[in-house]
Amino acid sequence: MDIHSNVESVRRRIESAAVRSGRGADDIVLVAASKTNGAEAVAEAIRAGITVCGENRVQEMLEKKALGAYIGAQLHFIGHLQKNKVKQVVGQCSLIQSVDSAELLSLIDRRAQELGIRQDVLLEINIAGEESKHGLDLSVLPQVLEEAAGFSSAHVRGLMAIPPISVESGGNRAYFALMHKLFVDISAKKYDNISMDFLSMGMSGDFEDAIAEGSNMVRVGSAIFGARIYPTNTI
């Protein structure tokens, strides 16, 4: 397992995909999704040039943060955020990518207001309408955008999506294209307090397709850190 060469290889693949879509490597933000990987592996990735780390679980993020794992990089929260953990996350990371309900957005706004800070967020969209997935349904999105326009402390900076796990290569391109259309349409509407800066989509198995369809932020885990090993018990 060589994190350095993995980061280099992912960077090269991102650059080729960006160039094929008329952009450059600098137009795509690479977020290293570091769940289950220890503070040492995260620090190693940062030494290899990673500038943004993404974590899924609040406890794990705060533990690794206390160990100094993210020094030299930005930190994003990319997992499902439970409402009772909002206080632990707001102000601890530069971007919460995974706002999946109107209520969560308003709790984040309120907490950021209490702290006197601005908290940047992305709205997570359940683009394939999967029962099992978190994310906003397309049907509620217009209303959530209206609400977001009225908030002063939670600032919507774009959209995020996790499409279905695709068995065939290219299987998610239609979902990525739909997300890009949404991104462009919302951008054109010029809501107050909403800037469509980031379209976060694409993971180890499909980031090149996502970039081809207009992603400018990819979240890559196993292609950098290797296959994840989940603990089977907590003894």
Ligand SMILES: *Cc1c(COP(=O)(O)O)cnc(C)c1O
């Ligand atoms: C784990 C994770 C990723 C990265 O997944 P890989 O397939 O390992 O690249 C991206 N986004 C989210 C939200 C994740 O939980």
